[in-house]
Amino acid sequence: MNILEMYDVHTYIAGFHILEGVTLTAEHSKLTILLGRNGSGKTTTIKTIMGLTPASSGEILFQGKQIQRMRDFEIPWLGIAVVPEGRDVFSDLTVEENLLLAVRKGKKIKKQRLDYILDIFPPIKDLFKKKGKNLSGGEKQMVAVARALVNEDELLLIDEPTKGLAPIMVESMRLALAEIKKEATIILVEQNFEFASSIADHFFIMEHGKVACSGKIEDLVHDEAIQRRYLGV
């Protein structure tokens, strides 16, 4: 079953035609990866799903229902969380406040859910009272992903979580995503092919605002010609 489907989606930003007919699907409970060189339209695809750069035409379906005309503030309520590119943790708020701000219903994080989040990112426990601006890049990225977990959403869109991270942090992010994957569907934008191939089930490679090729990740791992052509691996 597909949790998300996009058909021939076009998006304009400031008059520029950025997405030129994106068609892709993400299967429920799987990890789908969006690959492609810089500027190929990966972030815009994520933003278009979230209604931040709305589609001008085409269809986006979440659990079979059209969402392409919904507003950006309505979409999270469907059960979709996003970790935007650039881990924008609020710098003057503590880690705890950053997490609480993400809560949609009520004013606190359920105990059980907090335990789950701390299980996935144990270092967060000791960072609770620290302000965003005093976190390292790796810690900020952890908080950014943790924040997307507080509402128990079914679909997580995560944009380049390993960008600029030290290898040891990349590895802990990989372990965290492998754990999160057990209970949520993930669409991941990732430039690090080795990282991507170690956790993904399916891939879509974007080029010039379109999907250039797609398939099972095993097939891509064995296809060096495609890796060279689209990814520069």
Ligand SMILES: Nc1ncnc2c1ncn2[C@@H]1O[C@H](COP(=O)(O)OP(=O)(O)O)[C@@H](O)[C@H]1O
């Ligand atoms: N606000 C904007 N104004 C004009 N062009 C933009 C804007 N945002 C993105 N673009 C262009 O859209 C294209 C796709 O960008 P993006 O989706 O961020 O790519 P990726 O995430 O794959 O690197 C790029 O050519 C980028 O320059």
Ligand SMILES: [Mg+2]
């Ligand atoms: Mg991007």
